[in-house]
Amino acid sequence: MKNLELDLGERSYPIFIAPGILADGALWLKYIAGSQVCIVSNDTIAPLYLADLKAQLSEKNVCEVILPDGEAHKTLAVLEQVFDTLLANNHNRSTTLIALGGGVVGDMCGFAAACYQRGVQFIQIPTSLLAMVDSSVGGKTGVNHPLGKNMIGAFHQPNCVLADLNVLKTLSDREFSAGMAEVIKYGLICDAEFFGWLEQNIAGLMARDAELLSEAVYRCCENKATVVAEDEREGGRRAILNLGHTFGHAIETAEGYGNWLHGEAVAAGTALALALSVKLAWLAPDVAARGVALLEQAGLPVEPPSNMNVDQFLQLMGRDKKVVDGRLRLVLLVGLGEAVVTSEASIEIITEVLLAAGV
Ligand code: NAD
Ligand code: MG
Numbered sequence: 257m258k259n260l261e262l263d264l265g266e267r268s269y270p271i272f273i274a275p276g277i278l279a280d281g282a283l284w285l286k287y288i289a290g291s292q293v294c295i296v297s298n299d300t301i302a303p304l305y306l307a308d309l310k311a312q313l314s315e316k317n318v319c320e321v322i323l324p325d326g327e328a329h330k331t332l333a334v335l336e337q338v339f340d341t342l343l344a345n346n347h348n349r350s351t352t353l354i355a356l357g358g359g360v361v362g363d364m365c366g367f368a369a370a371c372y373q374r375g376v377q378f379i380q381i382p383t384s385l386l387a388m389v390d391s392s393v394g395g396k397t398g399v400n401h402p403l404g405k406n407m408i409g410a411f412h413q414p415n416c417v418l419a420d421l422n423v424l425k426t427l428s429d430r431e432f433s434a435g436m437a438e439v440i441k442y443g444l445i446c447d448a449e450f451f452g453w454l455e456q457n458i459a460g461l462m463a464r465d466a467e468l469l470s471e472a473v474y475r476c477c478e479n480k481a482t483v484v485a486e487d488e489r490e491g492g493r494r495a496i497l498n499l500g501h502t503f504g505h506a507i508e509t510a511e512g513y514g515n516w517l518h519g520e521a522v523a524a525g526t527a528l529a530l531a532l533s534v535k536l537a538w539l540a541p542d543v544a545a546r547g548v549a550l551l552e553q554a555g556l557p558v559e560p561p562s563n564m565n566v567d568q569f570l571q572l573m574g575r576d577k578k579v580v581d582g583r584l585r586l587v588l589l590v591g592l593g594e595a596v597v598t599s600e601a602s603i604e605i606i607t608e609v610l611l612a613a614g615v
Pocket of ligand 2: 390438501518522
C-alpha cells in the first residue's frame with residue numbers, strides 16, 4: 257500500500273494506492289460521514305465493479321446512478337440523472353457521492369457533489385489509468401458544452417481517493433495508452449528523474465507489471481499533489497499540468513469528443529508543444545525527441561489529425577480557457593522536467609510549427 261496526502265489545509269485528503277482496496281472497506285469507510293451514499297458509475301464499469309463496492313457498503317443506505325459510457329455523455333443533460341436520483345431518494349446534505357469510473361464519471365460525479373444542495377461530500381474511485389494519475393486528484397470537476405470542453409464546472413475536493421490497481425486489468429489497451437500520455441506528462445513538466453525511470457521501464461509498464469504500475473501511479477499522484485497544493489485554483493503554477501492540452505483540446509473539439517481520446521489528443525498536443533519549445537530555442541532538440549519517442553513507445557499518436565487546418569487549430573485554441581488578453585497562454589518546456597506557462601509564442605511561430613507538423 258502506498259499512501260500520500262494532498263495538503264490543502266482543512267480540505268486535505270489522502271490518496272490510497274494499492275491492489276484490492278475496493279474490497280477493503282475497513283480502510284476507507286471512515287471517509288463516509290453519514291448513512292446515505294449515492295454511487296455514480298457507468299454501464300461499462302458497473303457490471304465489473306459495482307457489486308464489489310456495494311458489498312462494502314451493506315451498513316449504508318445506498319442508491320446508484322448508472323450513466324451511459326463516453327465523453328459524449330459528459331453533459332449537463334446527463335448530469336440531471338444524478339440530481340433526479342438523489343432527490344427521488346431524499347438524499348440530504350449529509351449524503352456522500354462515490355465516483356466509480358474513469359475521468360468522465362469522476363468529473364461528473366464531482367460536479368454533481370459540488371452542486372447538490374450547494375455542496376456535499378464525495379469520494380473518487382478512479383478506474384482508468386488516466387483517472388488514477390490525473391483527474392481524480394485535485395478537485396477539478398465539470399461537464400462539457402457543445403462549444404467547449406469542461407466549460408461548465410467547479411472546484412470541489414473529494415474526501416479521499418482510492419486507486420485500486422487491480423481494476424486496471426480490464427482497461428483496454430487503447431485507454432491504457434491514453435493514460436500513459438498523462439503519466440509521461442509529469443516527467444516532462446516537473447520530474448526529470450521520473451522521466452528517465454519511465455524510459456527505463458516503459459516495456460514493463462506497457463505489459464502492466466503491477467509493481468511498476470504502483471510506482472508510476474504513486475509518482476504521478478505525488479507530483480500532482482505537490483503542484484495542486486501550491487496552487488489549488490490554477491492562479492499560476494498549476495497550469496503546467498496542461499502541457500499539450502491547449503493543442504489537445506482543439507483536436508478533441510474538432511474531431512468530436514470521444515473519437516480522439518483525451519490522452520491521445522494530449523499526446524499529439526504534447527508533441528506540438530515540444531516542437532514549439534524547440535522552435536523558440538528554449539529546449540534542446542534531443543530532449544524533445546526523447547519525449548516524442550516515449551509517447552510513441554506508449555502506443556500514442558504524435559502527429560495531429562490530418563483533417564485539421566491551421567485556422568481551425570487557432571480558432572479552437574483561442575476558445576480554450578488558457579487565453580489572456582488575446583494571446584495564447586501555452587505550457588512549454590525550457591528543459592527536461594522544467595515547464596513554463598508563457599504567452600510569448602506569437603501566432604506566426606505557432607502557425608509555423610503547425611505547418612511543419614503537417615497541419
Ligand atoms: P473515461 O472516463 O471515458 O474512461 C475511458 C473508458 O474506459 C470508458 O469507456 C470507461 O468506461 C472505460 N473504463 C474505465 N475504467 C475501466 C476499467 N477499469 N475497466 C474497463 N473499462 C474501464 O475517460 P478517462 O480517460 O478516464 O478520463 C477522461 C476524462 O477525464 C475527460 O473527460 C477529461 O476532461 C477528464 N479529465 C479531468 C481532469 C481533472 O483534473 N478533473 C484531468 C484530466 C482529465
Ligand atoms: Mg488531461
